[in-house]
Structure formats: structure tokens, C-alpha cells
Amino acid sequence: MAGYRGSCVSADTEATSGSVIDFDRQTVRGVEGNGTNSDKLSVLKAEEWDMSNPVRIIGFTSSAAPNTVQLTRPIHTKETEMLLVSDCHQLAAFYPECTDMTDCSSVKPKTAISFKDYVLPENCIQSDTESCPHLYTLGTENGMTYSVEEIGKLEGINDNNRRKGSDNRQLFALYRNDVEMVEGVENLQILYGLENNAQTQYCDAKQLEDSSACPGNITHIRISMVVASSNNVHSVSESQSFDILNHGSDGTLTKNDRRLRRVFTTTIQLRNKR
Incomplete structure (x- = not known):
């Protein structure tokens, strides 16, 4: 579905300030063709990172390591790929920064997004991550x-x-x-x-x-x-x-x-x- 924001937040959850996507206006967009020429349609929606072996979020930090998201395992991403993270109450969409984009066990947004109010579910612990939120990808800018x-x-x-x-x-x-x-x-x-x-x-x-x-x-x-x-x-x-x-x-x-x-x-x- 266009604008899908993941399984643990409601469909009308707004993105945290600084996110790169306005879900209410930008998840379906296009390019208008000249005259009667064809238009183009782009659809953005969240997809689990590797559905066969999901990556989950096990921590948010905004003090010692500002605006960082900790993951259950390293991922191979790129600067042009939008990620979506959530604590099941709020969400953020951003382009990632990482020391080694081919081996990221934690990522931080390029834009100024604060995770200080993000709190993971109580039963989300590193020894049992089944209750931890999924990491999602929104793909590239055009979806x-x-x-x-x-x-x-x-x-x-x-x-x-x-x-x-x-x-x-x-x-x-x-x-x-x-x-x-x-x-x-x-x-x-x-x-x-x-x-x-x-x-x-x-x-x-x-x-x-x-x-x-x-x-x-x-x-x-x-x-x-x-x-x-x-x-x-x-x-x-x-x-x-x-x-x-x-x-x-x-x-x-x-x-x-x-x-x-x-x-x-x-x-x-x-x-x-x-």
C-alpha cells in the first residue's frame, strides 16, 4: 500500500520533525507529461529490511552518540536509500550515515532528527528481539x-x-x-x-x-x-x-x-x- 508505515504504528502516525518524507502528501507523486504525453507515477511504501531474516531495532540514543539507531545485525545500505524507524508510537524517515555503509550495525540520520522521546517496548531486549520494532526501507527517493x-x-x-x-x-x-x-x-x-x-x-x-x-x-x-x-x-x-x-x-x-x-x-x- 502506498504510504505504508510499518506494522506497529497506526496508518495516520506523523513523521518526527526532520524526516525526509511527508507521508500525507509525498508517498504518491509523479511527473506531469507535456500536453497529452504520459505521466509518471511514483509510490513510496515501507518494506521490511530482508523479510527472510528481519533486522530489528534494539536501541535509540541521543546523548553519547547523538541520534543513533542500534540494529540487531549489520546492514549493507547506501546514502540514497531512505530508512524508516519506529518505537511503535512514533516514526522517522531519513537518509542514513554510517562509518562503513557496507557494514552498519548502527545508523544515524543525515538530517537533524531527535530520538530523545523514543522508547522501545518493555519486552524488547537484546536476548529476545522478537518484540523489537522492524527496520524498514523506503527505497530510493522515487520509490x-x-x-x-x-x-x-x-x-x-x-x-x-x-x-x-x-x-x-x-x-x-x-x-x-x-x-x-x-x-x-x-x-x-x-x-x-x-x-x-x-x-x-x-x-x-x-x-x-x-x-x-x-x-x-x-x-x-x-x-x-x-x-x-x-x-x-x-x-x-x-x-x-x-x-x-x-x-x-x-x-x-x-x-x-x-x-x-x-x-x-x-x-x-x-x-x-x-
Whole structure:
């Protein structure tokens, strides 16, 4: 789930001051495409560090070793990877600092985050860490990114060798983190629903940058995808128009060829948002 904050804090727990993520506005975000060009969508959510052999938190210090988190075993991380820590009542998200990033048994935030009020559960002890909070990763800044790309282009395949349709024209697909997922997706549009005074306002990624124009917390996302056949279906070229989730004059996508297309639209509620 977008914005997932771990198993031992509630879904509306706010991050400690100094954290690098505002969970109510930044766990789903994107890049607005020019005109009717496709948008990009990025999703951030917490994932346990090594689910097969979890890393747990056994201490917070803010005196002798300022703002340090002690772990049950060393981890191999990097400065661009966001970590999430919690005492099951409050949480913090940060980029880590460590003397040796390949062997970190304790980490500290690059930003000024205070752990002085963090208190681990009473039954969390070094000899029995099963009740200690998990260490989570939020991945890199962009999280899980979805985009529409020409098949073969990201992979560095020469244009003449890329997979094409029966009309010898390029094919497109939905990609996740630069890996092809679904062939035939030609257009992706995203709108973000923000709740403010019991009203939901939908903004695009560009509008979302202005918190005064689009106030509130993101509670929904609306998605439209135009999917095309890889082969010619119509006997002659036909002009086709599709309503897509763009504001203003860019809300219609027009194509003129022999391929068959359909537009799919859905609204997703981010249930773990408050």
C-alpha cells in the first residue's frame, strides 16, 4: 500500500520533525507529461529490511552518540536509500550515515532528527528481539515508478531491432522501475485526490506542487490508461478520440491509424491515508 508505515504504528502516525518524507502528501507523486504525453507515477511504501531474516531495532540514543539507531545485525545500505524507524508510537524517515555503509550495525540520520522521546517496548531486549520494532526501507527517493515507454528503448535496443507491430510501427508498454510489465499501454494519466474540509479536489502532478492551490492530504488517485492492439484491426485508418484524465484542452487523445484502442479509467482510494 502506498504510504505504508510499518506494522506497529497506526496508518495516520506523523513523521518526527526532520524526516525526509511527508507521508500525507509525498508517498504518491509523479511527473506531469507535456500536453497529452504520459505521466509518471511514483509510490513510496515501507518494506521490511530482508523479510527472510528481519533486522530489528534494539536501541535509540541521543546523548553519547547523538541520534543513533542500534540494529540487531549489520546492514549493507547506501546514502540514497531512505530508512524508516519506529518505537511503535512514533516514526522517522531519513537518509542514513554510517562509518562503513557496507557494514552498519548502527545508523544515524543525515538530517537533524531527535530520538530523545523514543522508547522501545518493555519486552524488547537484546536476548529476545522478537518484540523489537522492524527496520524498514523506503527505497530510493522515487520509490516504485510506473511509466509508459517505447518497448526496447530503455533497454538500449537499436531502433531497427525493437519489437514492433504488424504495421512495423513502434509498440509501447507500461514499465515499472524501467522493467516492462504490460505491452500495449500507450498512454498513462494520473490525477491526485486531496481531501480538504470534507471535499475532494483532483489535481495533476504539476498543480500538486502548489500546496495553496491544492491543499489537503492525498486520499485518492485516478488513473486512465489507453491500451492499443499490437496489430492492425481496422481495414482502413480511422481517426479515434479518447477522453483521458488531463485538465483543460489536453483531456482528449487523438490517434489516426488501423489499431484498436480502449481507454480504462479507475479511482483508487488510499485506505491507509487519513
